[in-house]
Amino acid sequence: MNNPQSILAAVAENLVSNNIKVVDLTAPLSADTPVIQLPPERGQPWPFKRQVISQYDEKGKEVYWNNISMSEHTGTHFDAPIHWISGKEFSDVSQIPTQRLVGPAVVLDVSAKVNNPDFLLERHHVESWCDIHGPLPKAGWLLYRTGWDANDRNAEQFLNSGHTPGISTECAKWLAEETPLVGIGVETVGTDAGQAGKFDQPYPVHWYFHGADKYGLTQLKNLSLLPPTGAILIVAPLPIVGGSGSPCRAYALIHNENL
Secondary structure, three states: OOOOHHHHHHHHHHOOOOOOOEEEEEEOOOOOOOOOOOOOOOOOOOEEEEEEEEEEOOEEEEEEEEEEOOOOOOOOOEHHHHHOOOOOOOOOOOHHHHHHHHHEEEEEEOOOHHHOOOOOHHHOOOHHHHHHHOOOOOOOOOEEEHHHHOOOHHHHHHHHHHHOOOHHHHHHHHHHHHHOOOOEEEEOOOOOOOOHHHOOOHHHHHHHHHHOOEEEOOEEEHHHHHOOOOEEEEEEOOOOOOOOEEEEEEEEEEEEEHH
16 A cells, blocks of 8 residues: 555645646636525525725725625535535534545536526436446535536626526435435536426425535536546635535646646
């Protein structure tokens, strides 16, 4: 068996030499970041807001810093199990084991199929992918590429009046309960389809994944830069005590020959 220290040293050396590429999967966070819109009778998540405390001025001549405000689920963000009633007995975001925030990731790319904004991923799509690329990774992530991140510079187009692609009820249940995945990542504003509130099991990705003590990751970018298999995903949410989730930075490590 290789010396663990030599393995880590090899990783560090390959990062420095650019043999391992770090791909940022995070959308920039600003006042223009799209935020999910809920029915008026429900509470609304805050958009991102930044307010200057001082900027080399009379309030602090040597320092620039800001106050910020937003919801836990603004921008590229992590959903903890406690986010949904089906997972209310499980972890808040501060309690997630760090080992589960780093793991193998595969990319299932259906962007060529998403001519209909209400496209749903079905179990047969995943099984066909597995026939080509192999099984879904143990304690890993399925990153679901639809190409929807191309719309994120325009909030109206990105939210699309609630018509965005997602995952069918049957597929969400199967992925959550019968595969070794630890989480699902998407490019859209939430892990569920835009119309998922109307499904027989409303919001099935939230319901089944969080009910299985698994995680969600949303508003990802640059999935087109990742290979179907072989990436390592690193997710860094804030450890908010009692938090249902957190804005986060998400990265993937890939071998540079995959670029």
